[in-house]
Amino acid sequence: MNDVLDPLLDPTSKGYPASAPPLRRSQIGAQGWSVLDGDLPLPLAVIKRSALQHNLQWMQRFCDERGIGLAPHGKTSMSPQLFQRQLHAGAWGLTLATVGQARVAVEAGARRILIANQVLADADLRAIAALKTQHEGLRLLFLLDSIAQLELIEARQPATPFEVLLEVGLPGGRTGCRTTEAATELARRAHASPAVTLAGVECYEGLAAQGDDAQDRAFTDALMQRVTEIALLADRENLFDNDEVIVSAGGSAIFDLVVPGLKPQLTRKVSGLLRSGCYVTHDQGNYRRLVSLVNQRVGCSDAEGLQAAMEVWAVVQSLPEPGLAILAVGKRDISSDLGWPIPLQVIARGRRTLQPVPADWTISGLNDQHGYLRGELGSLAVGDRIVLGLSHPCTTFDKWRWMPIVDDAYRVIDAIVTCF
């Protein structure tokens, strides 16, 4: 098997110095490379260690203080090295989106995995069974939201039942049972089925986040009330199959609002699980805006809250007309699905000083390999470097197969790889 923990990197990996020899990931931090000094080719995505460490601790403490577990969504980074840091910081386990992703989490050492999706294909069910056989003590749960799905699982006549969480949805949403009746009927069927173990209840609120406090609260309250109602009904009928019932919710946008609903009063012990993913690097765009409201609600200043840990550096390749700079960075390098990148700082060519960019500088668009920086560009010159913030960590992580971790002086002190 390829070594996902410490693979060999070389100049065929984007962002790797052209003249450096092939190195194991773990050797990169000792090379003395400096992003500021131009030791690595641009564009380059970097992760700042200080902000990363802060975020790992902040979110774990957030959960610890509220008596809930953290199962960070690994699909954000798909980085075994970040998975290890999340587990080391105290995470209950990891959330993933697919069985293939779960395999990478297992390689990283996770032994409690929640696949926040309906699993039903034969190949996937076989793969889960094999993973559990290969890794003793591995707990792997996935979501159930229909009798049709349950029947597909039953058709396999599994030797060991699959652990499932009942997914609760709302009309107009994504997956999940739409009514209390449908959910309760499915819980009864699951409890009665030898093919699955009903381990708890799950929902996902993140897609509905508007960044409007009253609306977000109203939506989340309604969803979590539905979850609580179904958990109580299932508990009353003794439909849960474990001594401890898992109740899980939580993306990265309005995660504080679901917390009160993660601890319903059942006859069995309840384990509340939050599944936020983007917190690990946070961002300078979409999640910054949404989490600023979280900060207000939980009484934390933005300075004390989650910090943007990821940046993408790019070079000015052309200044073809007044007010326009073309950057050598594009859709292949940074997210563009939840907003354009945000220019943060400029470093004049050959200099080592980061200057904040003027407030009117914006990125107005990206092509595959080019970015459009607009504003009163003043003395900006071809060859200057621009530090970009981003909106949506997930779709920036997946543009890179490795990233350096840097200290506050942008010296490379470690590296991660990704497994998308």
Add this chain to the structure above:
Amino acid sequence: MNDVLDPLLDPTSKGYPASAPPLRRSQIGAQGWSVLDGDLPLPLAVIKRSALQHNLQWMQRFCDERGIGLAPHGKTSMSPQLFQRQLHAGAWGLTLATVGQARVAVEAGARRILIANQVLADADLRAIAALKTQHEGLRLLFLLDSIAQLELIEARQPATPFEVLLEVGLPGGRTGCRTTEAATELARRAHASPAVTLAGVECYEGLAAQGDDAQDRAFTDALMQRVTEIALLADRENLFDNDEVIVSAGGSAIFDLVVPGLKPQLTRKVSGLLRSGCYVTHDQGNYRRLVSLVNQRVGCSDAEGLQAAMEVWAVVQSLPEPGLAILAVGKRDISSDLGWPIPLQVIARGRRTLQPVPADWTISGLNDQHGYLRGELGSLAVGDRIVLGLSHPCTTFDKWRWMPIVDDAYRVIDAIVTCF
């Protein structure tokens, strides 16, 4: 160095069968895997060999018949195996967007490379010089569009001059000199500079493609007239430094319209070079629409023209309310930047028959890991599979580290890897 031509793949690679042993890429075609039979986990991007072969030949013949060379843009696929097929089909060389990408093309055997970007960073110029030293006979050109860029190149006092193409732009465009005067002045400076060899003239028309025949023609004619004018001026002043002058243009949307402008009547021999990239797999969305107009203009039926060679297969994971199916496929698997995926066919669970989907079925959105299929879904069931077409090959290729090549019965007969 990692072997980009025949790397080891294993179940940590998305789309790889969970129970298969690690295999070299070149071994995959002999395993007898069938996509239809569910031997590979979904979602899965596949390339159809018949359409791929057709496209390779179609585009090469298009260029051959017009007496121009083809330098396919490699940034589309970043696949060394597709690079080799393009070169084998008769391509002059390859186009790439960055020096890092060019290195992968060199590994694939390319010995003529056009970097369709301004190169100027020290690390990149050093890397080009090193590549040329390591690979005798390697020709590597890049774009020049400003005196500022030229001065950065000169500051390095290169032992061997860099070969450059003068980039011609238009106001409101991306990179490239905006006026004939600026372009001519830069050509004079480049000719006089010991740091560069002025090898020709270049432009890029693709961003302006509207899919409106009259508008596209008017825009392209104006741009190519500007290119011709500058080529003639530079020729008259003997500013080109080689016996043969390269004139290059061409994306994948309106490439036929630039062809007449690739052969200006100069005193030196002219080598016209088209740089289309997306043609290699074509698509079922944006490029299908635009290339249908190309077909009309060149007198080729759509059935005879480029064929969509790439599909993404996904499973129905939930049917939560009437008219909505949630597919286990998302932004991480298929392009979403130039239009949503297009449902093409449905395969009932456990069956092997592909049925065309009803005309009203559409994908209305993608999350990171989920897709929304809407329409009158009739008997569609959880576990059924949907074959999706796509809009924009580039941003689908970069979601996959490997892809199977399949025959018309969806048997896996070969595999490619990508190097993003």
